[in-house]
Amino acid sequence: MLIAITRELEKNLIQKIADRYGVHYETLNFTIPPKIEMGELALPVAFDLARKVKRPPAVIAGELASDAGAMPGIWKVDVAGGYLNFHLDRGAFTLELAQSIERQQFGRISEPDQAGKIIVEHTNINPNKAAHIGHLRNATLGDSFVRCLRFLGHQVEVQNYLDNTGVQVADVVVGLERMENKTVDDLAGVKGKFDYYCWDVYARVADFYQKSEENRKLRSLTLQAIEKGDNSTAEVAEHVAMRIAKAHLKTMARINVQYDLLPRESEILHLRFWEKAYQLLKERRSIYFVEEGKNRGCWVMNTAEQAGSAVPREEAEDDEKIIVRSDGTVTYVGKDIAYQLWKFGLLGLDFNYALFETGNDHPLWITAREKDPESTQPPAFGHADRVYNVIDSRQAYLQNIVVQGLKALGFEKEAANSVHFSYEMVALTPACCEELGFPLSEQDRKRPFVEVSGRKGLGVKADDLLDALVQKVLTEIRARHELPEEESEKIARIVAVGALRYFLLRFARNTIIAFDFKEALNLDGETGLYVQYAVVRAKNIFRKLLESGEDCPKASDSYPDLGEFLTGNDEIWEIVYLAARLPEIVRQIAQSLELGQLCKYAFSLAQKFNLFYHRHHILSETDKRRKQNLLLVADLVSRQLEEALYLLGCEVPPKM
RNA sequence: GCGCCCGUAGCUCAGUUGGAUAGAGCGUUUGACUACGAAUCAAAAGGUCGCAAGUUCGAGUCUUGCCGGGCGCACCA
Missing domain, CATH: 3.30.1360.70 (Arginyl tRNA synthetase N-terminal domain)
Structure with missing residues (x-):
């Protein structure tokens, strides 16, 4: 509009x-x-x-x-x-906005800016340990971005890639089999949070490798066994990866994050995606075999801006990225190129699919080795026109290589439409490490932040943080209301998730979040809770209005002096104007990928609403027309705020 | 060594493709509940936007140099 x-x-x-x-x-x-x-x-x-x-x-x-x-x-x-x-024209504009909101259009124009299907890949946690705060940042960014794209009318498919056959899974399997002497049956009997159990095991594997050369060899032996399949080690890996993947899905469901498809690395291997990509890369001479020097025996891609035979070997070597190792196995980048080709429908191969039980109503599919004749027809996955990979900025180099791979194969358009949705890591403040009981070196203590490390078991687990938030909110609710425990808990969950998601989204992408419990558990000031509270207040007005037998105003009603009212009230008009800007903000985000802009928007709209709420006591207003005008404004602001919260992945509690 | 990113209030951060007087929150100080619930609101204090040049009608934003910090550059992912 x-x-x-x-x-x-x-x-x-x-x-x-x-x-x-x-x-x-x-x-x-x-x-x-x-x-x-x-x-x-x-x-x-x-x-x-x-x-x-x-x-x-x-x-x-x-x-x-x-x-x-x-x-x-x-x-x-x-x-x-x-x-x-x-x-x-204030009056006309406001009525048009109110009508647009009533049609669930929120003031936007209906057509998307560019047609075509978009794939967003996010979360992608190695299924070998519990999710931590860094993963939460990835998932909330990805999920809210998807919500924004869908708001704008785009067709979006959300993928969460499972690296179920990688080194990280192998490491945990080594820990479970060789350190803990566990079989699949033993593992099936492990009660409690399995992802937490593996977190601890994984943290101890590094020491195990340190102990002897023999131990270190177990890593590649295990990896080979997993890739080969049909053996007890592969069974353990399968059990671990899928059980932990389910735990991750459960954690993500807690913060309102859902997916459409879980592509697995095992299928990329077994369905020979890589071999097809390998063939293409060789045919187009995008990669070449090295006969001598440090990369001898490998297939490499040259990543220099201008590669050519004029460059001496020693210099060319530095620009070479190994795609196929000298032992014939493919690196992660190679597999990622194959996967990226598939996303654009360029590979000429497809996965098989099966429905994956999640217990919620959003259908989730997973790739499968075999076609299941009993299964319902899966939707058409892949074939995207644009792909966003939500991956932290440390992997920028690898993402570039994937894009270069596409270019080298002649897929210029797809390369240009491959976007690395990059963001900085969540690190821990030194104070936070000490709170967690992690001893720090003198040097680390002076640093502004310490990197989260799964290998060291250093990090704040996602579920722990959420639990802590829920508990904190719960005590606040109990202090304010006398409610049945079940209801308090339900509200606490909504408020805690709102606080958490808002906290993770409010920073710019390339700001490193130095995590600190005090800050993350803060419920005052610029928080999701503040925005939720504004909506709850607005809704209370309408609840009371209905209770007293009056009707809520509709956009189709007549507001004879609305224009005059707004012309005489700059402050109120300013709120309406800000409310109307929601679609514009979302459109900016589709360009900038900065979800923080939506946080700032929602917060400042809520701030203006709270001031409005304070200055104008609506229900006791005796001038009927004025009351109607005030109600109209309160209604449209509250609805825009609720929609903004929805895009941020936050719900509105019934009371708080 | 090469590449990328960051230095803005005491602290944590915003600041659209260069635009009008650099903004929030926290913290500090002071004030507002007999109200649609104060998880709120009002007010105050707090800035050589790391430093120095340049580009122009205009620079926190663009260019160059310097200082300080971070991250990449594996036959790991």
Whole structure:
């Protein structure tokens, strides 16, 4: 809606500028004036034109203002300095917004900006230990991004890749089989949180490897046994990977994260995805065999900007990334290239699929080795036009190689549409490490943060953090309300998840989150809870209104003096205008991938609403028309806030 | 050594493709519940945007150099 008005305005002005000055712009950059009294949209184009036509900006702005006066949706235009400031028709705009919200459109225009299917891959936790806070950041970023894309009308498929045959799983299997002497049957009998159990085992494997060369050899022997299949070690690996994957899904379900498909590495191997990709890479000469030097016997990809025979061997070596090892096994990057090709439908192969039981109503599929004749028809997976891989920034180098692989194969368009959704890690503050009972070296204690390490068992487990949050919220609820325990717990869960997701999403992607319990468990100030509370307050107004037998206003009702009311109330109009900007914010996020912008938006809208709530006591308002206007505003703000919360993956509790 | 990222209030962080007076939260100080529930609101104090040049109508934002910190650059993923 707002976007439509802006586009219309842009189109008209570009034309007017061309007619009057003979200067042609492709786009115009609208900004927002510092104060709402100055208007809703500002355009500094006169500064730029001033240079081009050699006349003062204020004069140019004045001329454009008179041209732009009679445009649809624009009430008036004025000039300040060299800025062109546009004022919207407040009453008409507000009613249109209210109607759009009532249609569940939230003020957006209906068509997506670009058609085509989008795949978002996120979470991707190695299924060998419990999920930690770093994984939560990945999953919340990925999940909220998916929600935003779907809000904009895109078709999105969410994939959570399971590296069920990798080194990390092998390490835990070594620990279980060789250190703990466990068989599959023993493991099946392990009660309690299996992912926690493996967390501890995994943390001890490093020491086990340190002890002897023989122990270290077990790693590759185990890995080979897993890849080969049909043996007891492979069975243990299968048990571990799937059981832990289920634990991860359960953890993620707690924070409202769901997936459409679980592609497994084992299928990429068994269904020979890699062999197909290997063949393609060799045919197109994207990789080559090295006869001598340190990479002797390997198939490598040259990652230099301009590779050529002119470069001496020793230098070329530094730019080579090994894709196939000298023992003939493929590296992770190789498998990832195959997987990425499949995502775009370029591999000419497909997985088999089976439904995966999750206990919730969202259907989840998993790749399977064999076709299941009994299974219902799976949806058409893959064949994306655009792919986002949510992976932390330390893997930027590898993501680049995958994209280079696509380019080398001639898939330029797909390479350009492969996006590394990069974000920085969650680390621990030194204080947090000590709280967890981890001794730190003198050097580490001086550092701003300490990296989470699964190998050392150093990290805050996702479920533990959530439990701590739920407990904290629960004590707050008990102090405020007398409710049945079950209801308190339900509210506590919603509030805790809101707080957690908001906390993880509010930072910019390339900000390292130095995790600290005090900060993460904080429930004051800029938190998800604050936004939830604003909605709860708004809903209380409408609940009371209904209880007293009055009707809630509808967008289709008549509001005879709404325009006048808003013209006389800049503060209230400012709230409405901010509420209308939700789709614009979401559209920005589709570009910037910065979910923090949505947090900031929701928070500032909630802040303005709380002030509004404080200043205008609606239910006791005696002027009927004024009351109706206030109710309309409260309603539309509350609904936009609820939608923003939904996009952040947060729910609204019935009370708090 | 090469590549990428970050230095903004006491602390934790925002700051759209360069735009109008650099913003939030926490913490500190002070005030507001007989109200749609105060998990709230109001007010105050707090800044050489790491340093120095440059680009231009305009720089926290772009360029270069320097200082300080982080992350990559495996026949691991």
